[in-house]
Amino acid sequence: MQLQTTSKPEISPSLWQSVKESLRGSHQDYTTGSLNRSILLLAIPMVLEMVLESLFAVVDVFWVSRLGADATATVGLTESVLTLVFAVGMGLGMSTTAMVARRIGEKDADGAAISAVQAMILGFIASLVLGVPLFFFAPHLLGLMGASPAIIASGVNYTRIVLGGSGVVLMLFLNNAIFRGAGDAAIAMRLLWVSNILNLILDPCLIFGLGPVPRMGVTGAALATFTGRSIGVLYQFYRLGKGTERLQILSRHMRLQGTVLWRLVRVSLSGILQFLISQASWIGLVRIVSIFGAPALAGYTIGIRIVIFAILPSWGLSNAAATLVGQNLGAGHPDRARNAVWRTGLWNMVFLGSVGIVFIVFAPFIIGLFTSDPAVAAVAVNSLRIFSCGNIAYAYGMVLLQAFNGAGDTVTPTYVNLFGFWIVEIPLAWWLAMHTRMHVNGVFVSVVVAQSVIVLISLVLFRQGRWATRRI
Numbered sequence: 320m321q322l323q324t325t326s327k328p329e330i331s332p333s334l335w336q337s338v339k340e341s342l343r344g345s346h347q348d349y350t351t352g353s354l355n356r357s358i359l360l361l362a363i364p365m366v367l368e369m370v371l372e373s374l375f376a377v378v379d380v381f382w383v384s385r386l387g388a389d390a391t392a393t394v395g396l397t398e399s400v401l402t403l404v405f406a407v408g409m410g411l412g413m414s415t416t417a418m419v420a421r422r423i424g425e426k427d428a429d430g431a432a433i434s435a436v437q438a439m440i441l442g443f444i445a446s447l448v449l450g451v452p453l454f455f456f457a458p459h460l461l462g463l464m465g466a467s468p469a470i471i472a473s474g475v476n477y478t479r480i481v482l483g484g485s486g487v488v489l490m491l492f493l494n495n496a497i498f499r500g501a502g503d504a505a506i507a508m509r510l511l512w513v514s515n516i517l518n519l520i521l522d523p524c525l526i527f528g529l530g531p532v533p534r535m536g537v538t539g540a541a542l543a544t545f546t547g548r549s550i551g552v553l554y555q556f557y558r559l560g561k562g563t564e565r566l567q568i569l570s571r572h573m574r575l576q577g578t579v580l581w582r583l584v585r586v587s588l589s590g591i592l593q594f595l596i597s598q599a600s601w602i603g604l605v606r607i608v609s610i611f612g613a614p615a616l617a618g619y620t621i622g623i624r625i626v627i628f629a630i631l632p633s634w635g636l637s638n639a640a641a642t643l644v645g646q647n648l649g650a651g652h653p654d655r656a657r658n659a660v661w662r663t664g665l666w667n668m669v670f671l672g673s674v675g676i677v678f679i680v681f682a683p684f685i686i687g688l689f690t691s692d693p694a695v696a697a698v699a700v701n702s703l704r705i706f707s708c709g710n711i712a713y714a715y716g717m718v719l720l721q722a723f724n725g726a727g728d729t730v731t732p733t734y735v736n737l738f739g740f741w742i743v744e745i746p747l748a749w750w751l752a753m754h755t756r757m758h759v760n761g762v763f764v765s766v767v768v769a770q771s772v773i774v775l776i777s778l779v780l781f782r783q784g785r786w787a788t789r790r791i
Contacts, residue, residue: 332356338363344505346564349643350424350650358663361639364504368495369635371511373628374518379540380624382522384689388617389467390537391695393474395620396464397481399605400453402598404485407445409598410591411438411489412496413724414583416638417645419500420725421791423565424649430579432572435497435559437580441587442493446486454483464602465609473537480541487548494555499642501566506558514551518543586791590729593736600740604762607752611759618698619759621689626706629674630713636667637717641725644786648726653787656726660781664718668711675710678703702763709767716774719781727791735776744769 332340337356340347341363349357384391415438422430453460457478461471491514495507524532525539535542559568608619640663647656678685686699720732744765751761 334359342367342505342508344503344563347502349502349646350652350655354655354658354662357643358639358659358666361502361504361642362636362663362666364508365499365638366632366635368504368508368511369631369633369638370628371508371515373631374515377624377628378515378519378522379544380621381689382526383537383540384617384621386526386537388613388692388695389470389473391617391620391690392466392613393461393470393477393537394540395605395616395623396461396466396470396609397474397478398620399464399602400460400478401481401485401488402601403595404449404453404482404488405492406594406598407449407591408489408492409594410589410729411441411445411587412492413594413641413721414438414586414590414727414729415493415496416500416641417586417725417727417729418583418791419497419566420502420642420645421649421727423501424646428566429572431501431566432568433576433579434583435566435568436572436574437576437583438493438497439490440575440580441583442490443486446489449489450483450486453485454479457482465606467613470613476538477541480538480545484541484545484549487545487552490552491548491555494552494559497559497566498555498563499638500645501563502642502646503563503565504639504642506563510551510554510558513554514547516547517550518547521546582791586727586729589733590724593724593729593733596733596736597740600744603745604748604766607748607762608759610752614692614694615698615759617690617692618695619702619762621686621695621699622702622706622763625678625685625689625703629671629678629710630717633667633671633714634717634721636663636670637721639663640718641721644722644725645727648787648789656722656787657784660718660722664715667714667718671710671714675707678707682707698759701760705760705763706766709770712767712770712774716770716777719774719777722781723777723786726786726789728786728789731780731786732777735773735780738776739769739773743772 337359341360345360347357347360349361380391380394383394418434419431422434458471458475461474461478498504498507521543522540523529525535525543528534562568608615640660643659644656647659682700682703686696686703690696690699720735723731747768748762748765751757751764752759755761757764
């Protein structure tokens with residue numbers, strides 16, 4: 320008689336086990352197995368990474384708002400220019416994530432490492448090209464943005480440090496994009512813990528001069544953030560040199576690879592343009608808001624920082640969708656990539672929609688934590704409530720656009736952003752602010768309208784499916 324053996328059924332990990340695995344760093348192959356589990360394993364560290372990134376903005380404005388409206392306005396104006404640097408970093412980062420993820424999906428570890436090295440080379444070049452001129456032209460940029468002579472005099476050093484040190488921001492974005500593309504999201508999350516803990520400690524010390532540290536005012540906020548981010552970048556390079564299970568950069572990869580570099584440049588150019596179009600629109604909005612004076616600028620700055628605090632975690636979910644799209648297209652699973660986008664979009668919509676309800680209901684209390692100035696608070700409360708009305712549109716729109724980027728199709732989101740932000744948002748903001756009784760609130764309403772248009776266009780284009788045939 321032949322004995323029959325029965326194998327034990329595979330036991331799926333519990334939710335808590337999956338959460339712990341995601342925080343430790345998962346070894347999951349994201350091109351096979353449960354799609355919901357893959358989304359969870361990637362999304363948790365990516366969301367936490369973006370929460371930590373958003374803390375830089377919230378912590379700075381929390382302390383700087385104690386220095387008055389001019390100091391807060393300086394931060395708002397400088398951050399508006401810095402969004403152009405973010406655009407370059409995000410454009411380079413998205414193309415890097417797409418290329419590394421595609422090679423990982425193809426099980427081409429050497430190709431992923433080579434792509435990562437070429438991305439770092441591009442990052443160093445961009446850091447020099449942007450950082451040097453921004454440092455020297457900082458006061459002129461503040462003036463162009465509508466800053467008063469008093470704001471320029473008190474805030475120019477803050478602006479020089481933030482914009483002159485923009486290379487640190489670029490490399491932070493870019494190196495994390497490498498980790499995300501490889502599926503090593505937990506590493507990106509942990510290094511931002513280091514940066515943020517330093518920023519949390521240094522901000523009050525340098526701004527107000529605690530202990531032996533001299534009082535630096537708003538300039539101290541810039542130094543604290545620059546120091547925290549710089550140490551984070553050093554930790555990134557350490558981890559890239561040490562290697563991970565998915566990605567290891569060896570000495571043979573550390574050279575210029577012209578063909579790969581050119582492919583990365585080609586995809587990055589449209590990616591950079593895509594984010595420049597969207598980020599530059601915020602400069603246009605700030606320029607319109609500045610017409611209404613320093614209290615309006617300060618209120619807008621506080622409101623938008625709180626919104627960013629919520630949106631960046633939501634962006635983390637979108638990054639998870641981009642990684643899943645890239646890896647699954649590389650593995651030849653377009654249907655799995657498509658399903659990942661629909662499911663992630665739903666999760667994102669539930670999350671950001673819930674946050675929006677909280678912001679609408681508790682806006683006065685939340686704003687009260689940042690300012691006691693009635694004029695500033697009134698603008699901030701209105702901005703927070705109006706922006707939050709568009710949270711569901713933001714949520715689904717950013718997932719769809721990141722799905723295009725994850726597939727290496729950076730051209731489609733560029734056209735969508737151009738239409739949504741510059742054909743709809745900016746003209747509408749100007750008209751509502753200057754020709755209706757909404758005044759500054761009209762600027763905030765234009766953002767909600769534009770984001771709704773963007774998500775509708777993105778849905779139509781995504782369903783057409785051309786992104787799934789993209790080669791990179």
